[in-house]
Amino acid sequence: MHPYLFRTTSVRFSYQHCQDCPTRAECTTTKSRQGRALNLLPQAQHEALQAARQAQTMLEFQKQYARRAGLEGTISQGTRAFDLRRSRYIGLAKTHLQEVATATAMNVVRLWYWWTGIPKAQTRTSRFAALNPAIS
Known part of the structure; x- marks a missing residue:
């Protein structure tokens, strides 16, 4: 089955709940007046994804x-x-x-x-990524 065909569970938190959360910085960096939104995979698909990432x-x-x-x-x-x-x-x-x-x-x-002696071309860095001095 194609990974995008899984039924996901969408969870939304209100801005008021996210605004006062002590761990907000670990969850999101957005400055907008929106709460956090998560799309969760079923457990079996999540575990398969984690195993693939580990591999x-x-x-x-x-x-x-x-x-x-x-x-x-x-x-x-x-x-x-x-x-x-x-x-x-x-x-x-x-x-x-x-x-x-x-x-x-x-x-x-x-x-x-x-x-x-012409060297092989390096992977191109996008203009957006070039703005980050840690990458360039």
């Missing part, structure tokens, strides 16, 4: 994710720099030839960058 901290998961990140980077480079999503030709044979040529061109560009 993501394991070294095995991080190794698998590093492989996936490398593939995602290759696909991103292909779509941005080599127009990988668009086929110029009609027919499987010509389309396959274009894909092979594009892959070869990507490898040549990567070799060129390696030979000339």
